[in-house]
Amino acid sequence: MRPNITITIPTPYLPLDEYCRLTGMPIGTAREMVRDGRLPIQPKGNKPRALVEINMEALTVRALSECHISLQA
Template sequence: MRPNITININTPYLTIDAFSTCTGLSKSTIRDMIADGRLPVRAKSADMKRGKVLINMLALYTDASEGCNISLQPNL
């Protein structure tokens, strides 16, 4: 049986600046990771093409849990 864990995600989306601060990665590295698909981002509608890029933290936590033998239940 897989154990259940609960993760409290304070912010489901982070800007590139905030993600850089949290991870210590440079903004250019983050942009490269977004461009090649290593970081999931919130989709923008056609009328918001110039809006801020938002990194999907819930998708990152979910992806990270797939390699473990756990059942992830995010608590937003």
Template sequence: MNIPSPYLTIEAFSQHSGLSKSTIRDMIADGRLPVRGKSADMKRGKVLINLLALYTDASKGCDVSLNA
């Protein structure tokens, strides 16, 4: 399995998944999409969706191992 990048912006994830930006924001708000945490001084920074966490979660229950 090749993960192109560990994180994607909302815009890039929208292009990658075909989901609208508003749907993605809703999924982030209700916890269906994991995002990179921000420190207190980065509150206005870009939201980054954690693809590695998504791939890891998707692989649970399958006979798949993730190696570096």
């Protein structure tokens, strides 16, 4: 029997500046990663000048899928 592991993501979306503060990534690098799709963001809809927020849930799922483990959402 395989163990179940629960992962809690306290903040599903982080503003870009807070993501950079937590990870130590320069803001310019993060903006480039958003532009080329390496960092997933919350859709802005009809507000192109809205705050850029990093989708932490998508990043977590991506990281876990690269570990070749079975996921259930």
